[in-house]
Amino acid sequence: MSPSTRPPASDLQVDFPFDYAAHVGDGRRMGRLPERTADARVAVIGAGASGLAAAYELLRAGCRPVVYEAERSQDGPGGRRLGGRMYSRRLDEGDSAVVELGCLRFPESARLLRQYGHTFDVRLEPFRDNYAAPTPLTVLDVDGRQYPAGSLEDLYDLHEEFREAHTRWQRALARIGFLQIQRDVAARDLTAVRRRWRTVLTRFEMWSFYRFLRDPEGAGLSHDQARLLGTAGIGPAVWDSFFELSMVEILRLLLCSEGSGLLYAPDGISRLAEGFWAHRTTGPDGRTRSLEAANAGALRPAVRAVDVEPDAARGVVVHSEDGRSERYAAAVFTPQLRLLETGVEVRSTAAHTPALGPRLWRAIRRLHYWQSSKTALVVDSPFWEGTSMDGVTLTDRLPRAAYTLDYGPPRGPGGRRGVVDLSFTWAQDAMKVAPSAPEERLALFIRDLADIHPEVADALRAHADAAATLTVSWEDKRNFRGLSRFSCPGDHPYQRDLFAHFMKDFSGTAAVPGEPPNALFLAGDDTSWSPGWVDHALASGLNAAWGVLRQLGARPEPGNPGPGDLWDDPRYTPLTLP
Incomplete structure (x- = not known):
């Protein structure tokens, strides 16, 4: 399918197609507190995208809102780092490179x-992604051969087996109704979306991505075709390292990305976190305020325990690593939920009423996190x-994905402007280098990329000798233990329960059976329907903010119902499987 005829991607999450951008856009608020709970103190645990969005709204x-953060930073407010996975590093003030x-x-x-981003003056520009403008070239390196392509159509002409594999994949998407779901979502025909999505969810929730690629009722590819499609990194939009994911997870990913260009923040996406923190907004009483001012300029330290009262009106008590214990009207917990098993103790103050019900604990304990590693060079010139090498390299070798980025003229004398992402990997590919020190990673990636791009090999080695190297393995980060959650076959019931937690029993019955109606709300990427995207992490923060406001007696502004207000609308209620 040509780009001109492809249905557009959408920001709506197909399992709960609420328009979060419209809900808080153009100055609209999520609700207004009654006088008895105005200025209520709310603990927000985690200063990533979801926590900052919840706190801001x-x-x-x-x-x-009082914001807690475990990650340390010398330059951050109170010695803590804003942003979570929105983590940008500029090594020197003179650098334009990020x-x-x-x-x-x-x-x-x-x-x-x-x-x-517009509210906080965060600049967003087109990203150099594979086979798409403004990328000069994408080099697919597979089985020791290189296929340089400026566009997807170029690759079709260079590799007949790829043409066949990708064509079958596109036909399979059309046959199962995926393209029509895209059109329905774009047209905001939510009744049609729900009907078609129910059919797809029921049919394919137990299928892995690999099974769909191979099965005659899916794309019907050979093993070699499936491997090639995964390595090329297009169409399925993920690597062959994700073959074990649920096919439904892949479809959710495609709904928000297929048919959409990609953007990046030239000044660093950490600017978005800084915007949430410092931007002054007007409250219902007409006074201007910021999270920075509300928190006296500093993030609170890591949380070690949360005591949850069974009576929601009594709130929660948050215990932080500096020895302080403070009571709040409610708490929003946004870090990786794996930390509830390993780093933050959530306790009920009543022996027979748990803080989290058994069904929700089951969902938390069954989460699947994916490893992810990145290694980058900061160089003086492009x-x-x-x-x-001017663009993107996709390969079945150790680096898997490499990007070259020019951030423009340096900000000061001696500043650097170029970044080479030598490797961006997931899952087993990330684990291959997890024990390797930065200098080992650098040597390994330079070895493979120099072989793929011999005409630039000497320059690459020379710049690597003089460059600064940054690397990360998110699975080794104490407060993350993996970059993000992804769903495997059979995970839909867990995903639904995690998403539904913010609803408590506000619709008349517990949205998650057995879940107590206390003042603790879960949010974050783990609770979203399509993880890994900042947009959906932000939306999860708005869900939790709605729950807190409802708990405190707020009602929606006229004509602006929130996500929980539409929960019982059959076009929105998350589907349960037979």
């Missing part, structure tokens, strides 16, 4: 992110211009 609605250790790119369909 709670501030706008009249609460007083290394993104976490969130690298964002689909243009991410309206909520773009909306906040030495790759005009060579085969």
Whole structure:
């Protein structure tokens, strides 16, 4: 299918197609507190995208959010780091070059992110992605051979087996109704979306991505075709390292990315986190305020335990690593939920009423996190211009994906402007280098990339000798233990329960059976339907903010129902499987 006829990607999450960007856009608030709970103190645990979005919208609605963060940073507020996986590093003030250790790119369909970015003056520009403008060249290196392509159509002409594999994949998507779901979502025909998505979910939730690629009722590819499609990194939009994921997870990913260009933040995506923190907004009482001011300029330290009262009106008590214990009207917990088993103790103050019900614990304990590793060079100039390395390299060798990025003229004398992402990998590919020191990783990636691009090999080695190297393995980070969650076959019931936690029993019955109606709310990427995207992490923060406001007696502004207000609408209620 040509780009001109492809249905557009959408920011709506097909399992719960609420328009979060419209809900908080153009100055609209999520609700207004009654006088008895105005200025209520709410603990927000985690200063990543979801936590900052929740805190910011709670501030706008009249609460007083207090933000806790475990990650340390000498330059951060109170010695703590804003942003979570929005983690940008500029090594010197004179550099224009920025290394993104976490969130690298964002689909243009991410309206909520773009909306906040506009509010906070965060510049977003087209990203150099594979087979797409403004990338000069994508080199596919597979089985020791190179296929340089400026576009997808170029690759078709260079590799007949790829043409066959990708064509079958596109036909399979059309046959199962995926393209029509894209059109229905874009047209906001939510009744049609729900009907078609139910059919797809019921049919394929137990299928892995690999099974869909191979099965005659899916794409019907040979093993070699499936491997080639995975290595090429297009169409399925993920690597063959994701073959074990649920096919439904892949479809969710495609709905928000296929047919969309990709963006990046030239000044670093950490600017978005800084915007949430420092931007002054107007509260319901007409006063201007910021999260920074509400928190006296400093993030609170890591949380070690949360005591949850069974009576929601009594709130929670948060215990932090500095020995302080403070009571709050409610708490929003946004870090990786794996930390609830390993780093943060959540306790009920009543022996027979748990803080989290058994069904929700089951979902938390069954989460699947994926490893992810990145290694980057910061160089003084874009030495790759005009060579085969000018763009993206996709390979079945150790680096898997490499990108060259020019951030423009340096900000000061002696500043550096170029970044070579030598490797960006997931799962087993990330584990291959997890024990390797930075200098070992550098040597290994330079070895493979020099072999793929011989005309620039000497320059690559020379610049590597003089460059600064940054690397990260997210699975080794104490407060992350993996970059993000992805669903495997059979995970839909867990995913639904995690997403539904913010609803408590506000619709008349517990949205998650057995879940107590206390004042603790889970949010974060783990609770979203399509993880790994900042836009959906932001939306999860808005869900939790809605739950807190409802708990405190707020009602929606006229004509602006929130996500929980539409929960019982059959076009929105998350589906359960037979």
